[in-house]
Amino acid sequence: LNYIAVVVKEDDIHKYNERLNEITKGYKLKPVKTGENIRKNGFFIYELPANTPEKERQAIQESLHNLEFVALCAPILKLFDQNATLLTDSIIVRFKGHVTKDQTEKIAKRYGLSFLRTIPYAGNAYQYVLKETVSYKILDICEQLVDSGLVEYAEPDLWHTVEDDAITPTDFLFPEQWDHPIINTSDAWQTLADIDVNKTFGDPT
Numbered sequence: 001l002n003y004i005a006v007v008v009k010e011d012d013i014h015k016y017n018e019r020l021n022e023i024t025k026g027y028k029l030k031p032v033k034t035g036e037n038i039r040k041n042g043f044f045i046y047e048l049p050a051n052t053p054e055k056e057r058q059a060i061q062e063s064l065h066n067l068e069f070v071a072l073c074a075p076i077l078k079l080f081d082q083n084a085t086l087l088t089d090s091i092i093v094r095f096k097g098h099v100t101k102d103q104t105e106k107i108a109k110r111y112g113l114s115f116l117r118t119i120p121y122a123g124n125a126y127q128y129v130l131k132e133t134v135s136y137k138i139l140d141i142c143e144q145l146v147d148s149g150l151v152e153y154a155e156p157d158l159w160h161t162v163e164d165d166a167i168t169p170t171d172f173l174f175p176e177q178w179d180h181p182i183i184n185t186s187d188a189w190q191t192l193a194d195i196d197v198n199k200t201f202g203d204p205t
Helices: 013-026 036-040 054-065 101-110 137-147 179-183 185-195
Strands: 003-008 043-047 070-079 084-086 090-095 113-118 125-130 151-156
Touching: 003 013, 003 054, 003 084, 013 043, 036 043, 043 084, 054 070, 090 101, 090 137, 101 113, 101 125, 125 137, 137 151, 179 185
Parallel strands: none
Antiparallel strands: 003 043, 003 070, 070 084, 090 125, 090 151, 113 125
């Protein structure tokens, strides 16, 4: 996608409309019309000029990210009318059990990744940050890590919009749990919530 998203920090997003449009106009970015839910989440979507060089794209992102009211400026992975998913500079990597700590450090250094934290409950897993402006390159790094044969999985840490009428658990790993969309768990939780909000996630009786 030739789009980037700017996510503002404040709840009152409307006061940034004019200022952002003025700044982005200087970079020849075109505002993309989106559904109300995307704006409610503080996301502003812009289309870059065709054939924008990668270095220029990264310079624009970095400049926008450094604005005092901006939480994130990043490429878009998925864009729908009411929802969007953005890349971040973070990835989760689970190495195979035999891979030592020294090996993980060397592998991370090879790909320009900086250690952020361990994830003890996920086995030999770590969260890393890419030492450069967020780009689609992080997807290539994930693929190369898996292809190395030393990694169980490597996944980008994504930033999603949320909907007020959707049941979203507080578990931060929920977006990574692929089985819920298949069995429509959220719809089941919504049905229970409509009956009795206290039984949203079920009831032992």
